[in-house]
Amino acid sequence: xxxxxxxxxNLTAQEGEFITINxxxxxxxSALHWLQQHPGGGIVSLFMLSSGKKKHGRLIxxxxxxxxxxxxxxxxxxxRDSAVYICAVSGAGSEKLVFGKGMKLTVNx
Amino acid sequence: DTGVSQNxxxxxxxxxxxxxxxxxxxxxxxxxxxxxxTLGQGPEFLTYFQNEAQLEKSRLLSDRFSAERPxxxxxxxxxxxxxxxxxxxxxxxxxxxxxxxxxxxxPGTRLTVL
Numbered sequence: 001x002x003x004x005x006x007x008x009x010n011l012t013a014q015e016g017e018f019i020t021i022n023x024x025x026x027x028x029x030s031a032l033h034w035l036q037q038h039p040g041g042g043i044v045s046l047f048m049l050s051s052g053k054k055k056h057g058r059l060i061x062x063x064x065x066x067x068x069x070x071x072x073x074x075x076x077x078x079x080r081d082s083a084v085y086i087c088a089v090s091g092a093g094s095e096k097l098v099f100g101k102g103m104k105l106t107v108n109x
Numbered sequence: 110d111t112g113v114s115q116n117x118x119x120x121x122x123x124x125x126x127x128x129x130x131x132x133x134x135x136x137x138x139x140x141x142x143x144x145x146x147t148l149g150q151g152p153e154f155l156t157y158f159q160n161e162a163q164l165e166k167s168r169l170l171s172d173r174f175s176a177e178r179p180x181x182x183x184x185x186x187x188x189x190x191x192x193x194x195x196x197x198x199x200x201x202x203x204x205x206x207x208x209x210x211x212x213x214x215x216p217g218t219r220l221t222v223l
Contacts, residue, residue, distance in 0.1 A: 004151075040216075041217040042214070045213065048210075095140065095142075095165075096167075097144075097154065101151045
């Protein structure tokens with residue numbers, strides 16, 4: 001079993017829909033990261049959080065430490081949100097990131 | 110542009126050849142990380158440096174792989190006697206000198222071993 005699991009693995013949505021991407025982890029962590037990867041490889045950090053909730057524009061990230069679960073929400077989705085969204089964790093006592101497989105999101109106009 | 114840069118962006122080589130990749134981190138970042146990503150998978154940790162010290166290495170980093178950061182600035186990742194299984198995207202990231210900081214990623218070097 002992977003230490004970081006994401007669901008769903010693929011998602012196709014229509015422009016304007018509310019989207020939720022889930023991440024579960026099985027290890028103790030110091031922080032959880034949500035990352036966005038566009039075709040061609042570039043990875044951009046969206047959020048780093050260790051508790052509660054963070055919001056940036058149309059993106060909201062939440063984490064429940066007790067349940068070892070995080071969600072990334074996209075409100076009013078747009079075709080430019082189409083990308084792979086990756087959840088990663090910094091384990092307790094280690095700075096390396098352990099990544100999920102990512103979720104490919106396609107938003108159709 | 111003051112982001113993380115990687116060179117080359119693409120490398121095609123024949124099996125058995127040696128290859129070297131370079132990563133230039135953001136200038137004030139003391140931590141530098143190497144990751145490898147194969148098609149359809151999330152990245153996997155290879156190694157990380159704090160300044161010039163290599164502090165952690167993955168079991169994925171076989172004896173054919175070596176990484177250096179000689180002056181605590183840029184880093185190189187060398188793969189000797191490349192194998193087809195080494196074909197992947199090699200990603201570099203850097204972060205400030207505080208634990209558990211946000212990591213900033215470079216564009217990656219895509220290696221194809223024929």
